[in-house]
Amino acid sequence: MSAAKPAAKPAAAPGAGPGPGPGAGRPHLQRLRLLRAFAPRLLAGLFFMGLTVAVELLYPKALSHFIDNIGGGGGDWAGRFGLLMLAVLTLQALATTLRYYLFESTGLMIVTRIRRLLYGALIRQPIAFYDKHNVGELTGRLAADVEVLHDTLTMGLAISLRSLCVLLGAAAMLLSISPQLSVVLLVCVPLSLYLGKRAGGLLRGRAREIQQRQADCGKVAHEHFTNIRLVHAFGQHAGARQRYHAATAAALDAALGNVRLLAGFRGVSSLLTYLALLLTLWLGAGLIAGGRLTVGQLVSFVLYAGMVSASAGALSDYWGDWMRSIGATERVFEIIDSAPEGEGAAGAGRRLQGRIAFDGVSFAYPERPGRAALDDVSFAIAAGEKVALVGASGAGKSTIASLLLGFYRPDAGAIRFDGQTADALALADIRANIAIVEQEPSLFSGSIGENIAFAVAGRAVAPAEVEAAARLANAHDFIAAFPQGYDTIVGDRGVQLSGGQKQRVAIARALLRDPRILILDEATSALDSASELLVQTALEQLMRGRTTIIIAHRYSTIVKADRVLVLRQGAVAQQGTHAELLRQRDGLYFQLMENQLAMYRDSA
Incomplete structure (x- = not known):
């Protein structure tokens, strides 16, 4: 007879998520619904x-029959009995193999499906969601949190069903052998199940804390690995270790609290189990002495009692695992439930002309609701016009780009494309007409060709298209000089390429997209003079015939714009051509450009 015990596995990595989704109130049914697709x-x-x-x-039962009839049959009785048992046990071994394979493989399939659902839900989340959540925390959910369901939804569920069948069957056999002896188990087994349920409830409550502590560990590690060059440059190895040690110490404390709970439960369960065995043997000896029970029946009774106790323990085990998995995966299903359906969905493929208008737009970031990033901003941009956004850091330049891309919605006012409000157009159609080149281009760790082809969604991009875009971006020559050419791996965030090379890859990507609206976010500010010349040539090719919004500080970039919008604290302070604004000596634009103009005069 084995002790009933809840699961001792620690909860998986996690983090904070959005508010409860539609299925949050029925977590049991929500998990079990996942089994329907794998019913056969x-x-x-x-x-x-x-x-x-x-x-x-x-x-x-067979063992009892063998013990009570040992020597009472013919000479070959034991041999026939042994062969029969061998055949039955071989059948059991084959059935056990198939049972294990079916449930375990189905568990892997379910975990893969949930992981895909979660990834799809995460990738559809709005940008505001990522402003609130650490990337390391989210990848921890994707990996570890989902794995918690593997055992509980398949193998664990199968074991619990098997244990329930064995429990009921063995209890019936116990009653048929000796109702008197069965009284002992009628007390011990329900008490063990009750203790298992209580422990399972406590485990569910502790699962969130363990999750969060482990998420904090992943968050600290992710931040330092992502900024590993900064850690080395500033000699912060010891500081990084201290932060991680503090996070793991908090996780260890939470896990040890869980272990103490489990240890106490197992001690009490063990005591109940052995007390039940001792009472069974003591009462059984008295029944044998009175001739009301045979030795074989007592042996079979003890075996059946062990089955009942073990099955009760397995059911308590599973209940603890189930409660823990619900606590550990609540956030996973909340994210799946809360994912916006239309985010990233294909639109009608509408081609915009490129006219843009901001009509009294006000906006504050969700994480800073009390501070307006834009305050009643109004301006219009004609199709094909090049407009520079100028202002101090925090003036609202990048916020305008984010609103154009639909990363956020304005709190007041309207954004119009070709005279229609953004809300009246499919977000996918708007984004399909926009390309962005950033100061620090976002590159994936794959090949150069893959990074350029990333511009086009929904179809395969021919190598000739990639090469044509790279030639226009002045990138083909340096790409062709690599031994692997367009198959060259760029490394994490393009670390294998120089700043100018990354910019030209990003420009080639934008050219391949063939947008009507182009956003250049400080695209040359981090380059040396030689690289800037090559990139500027590529940018001129990219801007030709396109509505272009240039976020810039450099004089050399701003003077190429048809018009300049000067922003101050989220509002448009000035607008006009470069020459017009320079004539306003008391204006903000002249103040911003004065130092750069002096530098250009000195160099001349």
């Missing part, structure tokens, strides 16, 4: 499980 495999597994349960229940 699970039914086959249940069939083989039924065979193993039948053999398991017959085994003590």
Whole structure:
């Protein structure tokens, strides 16, 4: 007879998520719904499980018969009995193999499906979601949190069903052998199940804390690995270790609290188990002495009692695992439920002319609701016009770009494309007409060709298209000089390329997209003079015939614009051509450009 015990596995990595989704109030049914798609495999597994349960229940009965008739049969009776048992046990072994394979493989399939659902939900989340959540925390959910369901939804569920069948079958056999002895188990087993349920409830409550502590560990590690060059440059190895040690110490404290709970429960369960065994043997000896029980029946009773106790323990085990998995994966299903359906969906493929208008737009970032990033901003940009956004850091330049891309919605006012409000157009259609080149281009760790082809969604991009875009961006020559050419791996965030090379890859990507609206976000500010010349030539090719919004500080970039919008604290302070604004000596634009103009005069 084994002790009933809840699961001792620590909860998986996690983090904070959005508010409860539609399924948050029914977590049990929400998890079980995932099994429907795999019903045929699970039914086959249940069939083989039924065979193993039948053999398991017959085994003590057969052993009792053998003990009580040992020497009472013919000479070959023991041989025939042994062959029969060998055949039955071989059948059980085969059924056990198939049962295990079906449930375990189905568990892997379910985990893969949930991981895909979660990834799809995460990738559709608005940008505001990522402003609030650490990337390391989210990848931890994707990896570890989902894995918690593997055992509880398949193998664990199968074991609990098998344990329930064995429990009921063994209890029936116990009553048929000796109702008097069965009284002992009628007290001990329900008490063990009750303790398991209580422990399972406490485990669910502790799962969130363990999750969050482990998420904090992942967050600290992710931040330092992402900024590893900064850690080395500033000699912050010891500081990084201290932060991680503090995070792991908090995680260890939470886990140790869980272990203390489990240790106490197992001690009490163990005491109940052995007390039940001791009472059974003591009462059984008295029944044998009175001739009301045979030795074989007592042996089979003890075996059946062990089955009942073990099955009760397995059910308590599973209940603890189930409660823990619900606590550990609540956030996963909240994210899946809360994912916007239309984000990134294909639109009608509408081609915009490129006219843009901001009509009294006000906006504050969700994380800073009390501070306006834009305050009643109004301006219009004609199709094909090049407009520079100028202002001090925090004036609202990048916010305008983010609103154009639909990363956020304005709190007041309207954004119009070709005279229609952004809300009246499909977000996918708007984004399909926009390309952005950033100061620090976002590159994936794959090949140069893959990074350029990333511009086009929904179809395969021919190598000739990639090469044509690279030639226009003045990138083909340096790409062709690499031994692997367009198959050259750029490394994490393009670390294998220089700043100018990354910019030209980003420009080639924008050219391949063939946008009507182009956003240049400080695209040359971090380059040396030689690289800037090559990139500027590529940018001129990219801007030709396109509505272009240039976020810039450099004089050399701003003078190429048809018009300049000067922003101050989220409002438009000035607008006009470069020459017009320079004539306003008391204006903000002249103040911003004065130092750069002096530098250009000195160099001349």
